[in-house]
Amino acid sequence: MINVHLKKLRRRVEISAEEEQAIRGVVAETRSVRADQILIRSGEELSNALILFEGWLARSKDLPGGDRQVTGLHIAGDFADLHGFTLKRLDHDVVALSDCVVGVVPHDRLQDITERHPRLARVYWYSTNVDAAINRELALSLGQRSALSRMAHLFCELYLRLTVVGLARLDGYDFPLTQRELAECLGLTLVHANRTIQELRRRSLVELENRQLTILDRSGLEGIAEFDPSYLYL
Amino acid sequence: MINVHLKKLRRRVEISAEEEQAIRGVVAETRSVRADQILIRSGEELSNALILFEGWLARSKDLPGGDRQVTGLHIAGDFADLHGFTLKRLDHDVVALSDCVVGVVPHDRLQDITERHPRLARVYWYSTNVDAAINRELALSLGQRSALSRMAHLFCELYLRLTVVGLARLDGYDFPLTQRELAECLGLTLVHANRTIQELRRRSLVELENRQLTILDRSGLEGIAEFDPSYLYL
DNA sequence: CGAAGCATTGAAGTGCGTCAACAATCGTGG
DNA sequence: CCACGATTGTTGACGCACTTCAATGCTTCG
Numbered sequence: 263m264i265n266v267h268l269k270k271l272r273r274r275v276e277i278s279a280e281e282e283q284a285i286r287g288v289v290a291e292t293r294s295v296r297a298d299q300i301l302i303r304s305g306e307e308l309s310n311a312l313i314l315f316e317g318w319l320a321r322s323k324d325l326p327g328g329d330r331q332v333t334g335l336h337i338a339g340d341f342a343d344l345h346g347f348t349l350k351r352l353d354h355d356v357v358a359l360s361d362c363v364v365g366v367v368p369h370d371r372l373q374d375i376t377e378r379h380p381r382l383a384r385v386y387w388y389s390t391n392v393d394a395a396i397n398r399e400l401a402l403s404l405g406q407r408s409a410l411s412r413m414a415h416l417f418c419e420l421y422l423r424l425t426v427v428g429l430a431r432l433d434g435y436d437f438p439l440t441q442r443e444l445a446e447c448l449g450l451t452l453v454h455a456n457r458t459i460q461e462l463r464r465r466s467l468v469e470l471e472n473r474q475l476t477i478l479d480r481s482g483l484e485g486i487a488e489f490d491p492s493y494l495y496l
Numbered sequence: 497m498i499n500v501h502l503k504k505l506r507r508r509v510e511i512s513a514e515e516e517q518a519i520r521g522v523v524a525e526t527r528s529v530r531a532d533q534i535l536i537r538s539g540e541e542l543s544n545a546l547i548l549f550e551g552w553l554a555r556s557k558d559l560p561g562g563d564r565q566v567t568g569l570h571i572a573g574d575f576a577d578l579h580g581f582t583l584k585r586l587d588h589d590v591v592a593l594s595d596c597v598v599g600v601v602p603h604d605r606l607q608d609i610t611e612r613h614p615r616l617a618r619v620y621w622y623s624t625n626v627d628a629a630i631n632r633e634l635a636l637s638l639g640q641r642s643a644l645s646r647m648a649h650l651f652c653e654l655y656l657r658l659t660v661v662g663l664a665r666l667d668g669y670d671f672p673l674t675q676r677e678l679a680e681c682l683g684l685t686l687v688h689a690n691r692t693i694q695e696l697r698r699r700s701l702v703e704l705e706n707r708q709l710t711i712l713d714r715s716g717l718e719g720i721a722e723f724d725p726s727y728l729y730l
Numbered sequence: 731c732g733a734a735g736c737a738t739t740g741a742a743g744t745g746c747g748t749c750a751a752c753a754a755t756c757g758t759g760g
Numbered sequence: 761c762c763a764c765g766a767t768t769g770t771t772g773a774c775g776c777a778c779t780t781c782a783a784t785g786c787t788t789c790g
Contacts, residue, residue: 305726323636326722331639333632345629348622353629353727377614387621388582394628395579395587398567401631402557404638405565405683409746440768449639454746456770488560492539493587643778674736688778690738737786744779755768760761 263315264289264365266427270339273426274392274495275385284375284382289313289365295358297438301342302356308346310366314338317362318438321354322446332447333397335359335420339427345390347372360438392495399493404449407488409458412448415487417468421477422491437475497549498523498599500661504573507660508626508729509619518609518616523547523599529592531672535576536590542580544600548572551596552672556680557588566681567631569593569654573661579624581606594672626729633727638683641722643692646682649721651702655711656725671709 264286271277277285292315295301301312301319312319319336333354336342342356347369376383396419403412420437424430439447445455462468467483469476477483498520505511511519526549529535535546535553546553553570567588570576576590581603610617630653637646654671658664673681679689696702701717703710711717 321632323632325636325640329640331636333635345625348618348625349629349729353729354632380611380614380617383614383617383621384582387617387624390621390625390628391579391582394624394631395583397628397631397635398555398557398588400635401567401638402559402565404635406559406563441770442768451747452768453748453770457746460770495583495587675738676736685779686736687738687780691778694738731790733788733790735786735788737784739784740782742780744777746775746777748775749773751771753768753770756766758764758766760763 263292263363264313266315266339267313267341267365270427271385271389275388277385281379281382281385284379288367288371288375290368290371291366293364293366295362295364297358297360297362299358300355301358301364302346302352304353304355305351307351308343308349309369311344311347311369311372312342312356313365313367314340314342315363315365318359319362319364320357320359320443320447321352322357323354330446331449332443333400334393335447337420337424337427338429341367341386341389344386345393347386359443395493395495409448409450409454410461411486411488412450413444413455413458413462414467414483415489416444416447417475417477418480418484418487418489419491419494421480422494422496426496433478434469434474434476436473437470438473497526497597498547500549500573501547501575501599504661505619505623509622511619515613515616515619518613522601522605522609524602524605525600527598527600529596529598531592531594531596533592534589535592535598536580536586538587538589539585541585542577542583543603545578545581545603545606546576546590547599547601548574548576549597549599552593553596553598554591554593554677554681555586555588556591564680565683566677567634568627569681571654571658571661572663575601575620575623578620579627581620593677629727629729643682643684643688644695645720645722646684647678647689647692647696648701648717649723650678650681651709651711652714652718652721652723653725653728655714656728656730660730667712668703668708668710670707671704672707 314336316338319342320332321334323331323333343352346352403415421430424435441455442452445452459470467479548570550572553576554566555568556564556566558564577586580586637649655664658669675689676686679686693704701713
């Protein structure tokens with residue numbers, strides 16, 4: 263299960279055999295959770311981190327009025343809350359967007375391997391910094407791109423990230439989000455998210471049905487998104 | 497000069513006398529830069545990091561069409577590009593919003609103190625994670641808050657952050673940004689940013705003239721912003 | 731003094747939100 | 761296996777927050 267995590271790391275940095283062994287030892291247990299379950303609540307004290315082995319998670323921030331923004335999506339291989347290792351509590355919830363399998367990594371084991379393998383400390387620090395870079399790109403999308411461009415951008419980003427861990431098909435991938443959840447990622451209303459998908463369809467860029475995303479014209483999609491993947495540090 | 501940086505760190509974590517000495521040794525030189533200068537360009541290879549001693553910096557991301565989003569503001573005491581220590585290149589520019597004084601910190605000195613003082617490695621990791629939390633709050637603002645609420649939120653956040661390093665007055669602070677730059681922080685056009693300031697004025701919440709921000713009604717401002725400072729981890 | 735940047739204002743347009751209804755699909759229990 | 765409500769997706773009409781375009785005065789600074 264943890265192979266997908268190693269795959270992701272190795273796409274960006276070198277991991278020695280010894281370090282790999284250390285990483286293989288950090289998961290204390292694995293848990294299955296159902297879609298829509300809240301794994302971590304904002305503010306709650308943390309002593310574990312979660313590696314996602316299967317399924318999709320979201321970081322979600324709520325406003326008193328009930329409006330909600332998803333500030334990040336996680337796919338297999340991602341640590342969902344590695345920043346919680348240093349922060350000890352989160353400023354957002356972590357929720358399951360699909361049925362998931364997660365590995366529970368006690369903070370003291372992280373403490374342990376980062377002390378024993380200072381290079382791994384750097385690797386995981388790096389990893390939280392890539393998360394942050396993805397977040398900055400989201401801010402750029404939310405602040406400056408149109409709904410159409412924003413959605414196209416998200417689809418492009420996920421295509422790359424899923425490819426890294428071997429979860430994309432050549433022309434698309436499983437996309438388990440409802441349109442409501444997609445809207446929350448993009449800072450749109452449900453209704454407008456729906457119309458935006460239809461516009462992407464109408465332009466023959468993308469198909470989306472039965473939780474399957476098909477990319478009909480990737481360079482067209484990247485064009486609309488003004489997609490430049492360098493922020494992903496691949 | 498570095499005292500302001502220590503002040504900021506100590507507001508969130510403990511720093512021993514020994515660690516303090518180590519930190520005092522990281523700055524190789526100090527440089528003055530003029531407003532509007534670009535200190536770091538997106539993509540360029542880095543071997544130094546910058547601590548801001550005086551003035552304001554921004555992280556800025558450009559789109560091909562010329563639109564621009566500021567994804568973060570930095571004030572005295574902040575590392576502007578600590579994430580560059582692990583990433584080695586940035587996904588955004590770093591630009592001076594006012595005349596600034598920065599400390600140049602070679603990456604190998606950072607390497608050095610984080611190896612010698614593993615606790616400092618944790619402190620600086622933590623620090624980049626707080627940056628990321630501020631970014632998530634920005635995504636929430638850009639995705640869900642109205643222009644008025646967004647601007648109020650920014651003013652509230654900066655009031656707290658400036659207070660931490662002793663740079664706020666009781667009722668406000670120096671605010672060197674032009675309205676254009678403010679607009680770029682908030683994902684608004686210049687014109688609408690101007691009208692939004694006027695609305696805050698009209699409601700007697702805030703005054704802004706001659707680069708001075710005066711907060712006339714802080715709890716009113718926080719109300720409009722739906723401001724909850726827990727994401728700042730103070 | 732003139733030029734350039736900055737703040738302000740007005741008028742008109744539009745992208746996205748809101749409200750409301752309905753269709754399609756899904757999960758569940760009888 | 762069907763009946764049912766609940767969730768998800770779709771559509772239409774209308775409204776508004778924000779953008780766009782354009783002009784004008786104000787400040788700053790060489």
